[in-house]
Amino acid sequence: MCRKCSTGCPRGMVKVKDCTPWSDIECVHKESGNGHNVWAILIVTVVILVALLLLVAVLMFCRRIGSGCGGNPKCMHRVFLWCLGLLRGPGAEDNAHNMILNHGDSLSTFISEQQMESQEPADLTGVTVQSPGEAQCLLGPAEPEGSQRRRPLVPANGADPTETMMLFFDNFADIVPFNSWDQLMRQLDLTNNEIHMVRADTAGPGDALYAMLMKWVNKTGQDASIHTLLDALERIGERRAKERIQDLLVDSGKFIYLEDGTGSAVSLE
Structure with missing residues (x-):
């Protein structure tokens, strides 16, 4: 005998199971x-x-x-x-x-x-620690004769040093990084105002270093030397540019190294 499924749950109860052919809906309290x-x-x-x-x-x-x-x-x-x-x-x-x-x-x-x-460094207070390079420098043989290290550059054939240096100003712009130009010129005693004035009067940014170097020579006169320029590059951390300029000058044949203690010049070509 079939029974009708309930249509809903009594008050206070909720349905948890639908009606089936075998059972009515199931309700539980809320x-x-x-x-x-x-x-x-x-x-x-x-x-x-x-x-x-x-x-x-x-x-x-x-x-x-x-x-x-x-x-x-x-x-x-x-x-x-x-x-x-x-x-x-x-x-x-x-x-x-x-x-x-x-x-x-x-x-x-x-x-x-x-x-x-x-x-380890805290335990070595008062002890001088040397790097392998320093130890090799202290224990190694003396530098061979003809070394370029710390030898002043002089013009070949007794040419004027300032005039000869100025021949390479165009090349320096390709060697010295652009971001170091102003810092280099400040090391060469150009004021910020002088640097700005030169840049403003220069046709293109690539010519600015040449113009500033010429301003330095005109301001300094015979005191403007290649050694002053190289020392300034060393102070601003542009050692690579310094070495490339030295190589350029010597390879050109316009400059040679003055041999230590002898007063004579030596070419490295």
């Missing part, structure tokens, strides 16, 4: 249904909070380990792989651990070595 929802939300919230706490703990731990690397890229890479293994699970952790072992010693040993290295 408090009971809400209770299930509350528990589900609570469980999900707790799981999310625990996961976030674990993530924060792992990140803080990895940051603490990474601080012992002292900025060493190799050490930081190992820390990253190890922490990545912690975040991705046991399998990934094993893989990361194997990668660390394949690249050298264990993480803890490497970090300990980095910490010892960072502490």
Whole structure:
């Protein structure tokens, strides 16, 4: 005998199951249904909070380990792989651990070595530490005869040094970096106002260094020497430009090195 399905639940109850050929609708009290929802939300919230706490703990731990690397890229890479293994699970952790072992010693040993290295300078107070280059300079043989180091440049065949230097002003613009032009001219005692005036009167920016060097020669006269220019380049940290200018002058045959202590000149061509 068939029964009609109920059309709804009594007051204070909610439907949790529809009518079927074998059973009527099922109703439960509202408090009971809400209770299930509350528990589900609570469980999900707790799981999310625990996961976030674990993530924060792992990140803080990895940051603490990474601080012992002292900025060493190799050490930081190992820390990253190890922490990545912690975040991705046991399998990934094993893989990361194997990668660390394949690249050298264990993480803890490497970090300990980095910490010892960072502490060594503090333990050497009062002790002069020499680099390999300095030791070689002190223990190595004297410079061979004919070395260019610290030898003054003089014009070949007794030419005028200022006039000969001015022949190369156009080349200097291709050697000295553009951003160092103003700084170089300040080292050569040109004022900021003089630099701005020269730049304003120059047709193109590429000709500015030539014009400023000519202003320096006109202002300084015979005191404007190639050595003053080279020393100024050294002071502003343009040692590479200084060396290239020296090579240019000597290779041109217009300048030669004055041999130390003899008063005679020597050409390096």
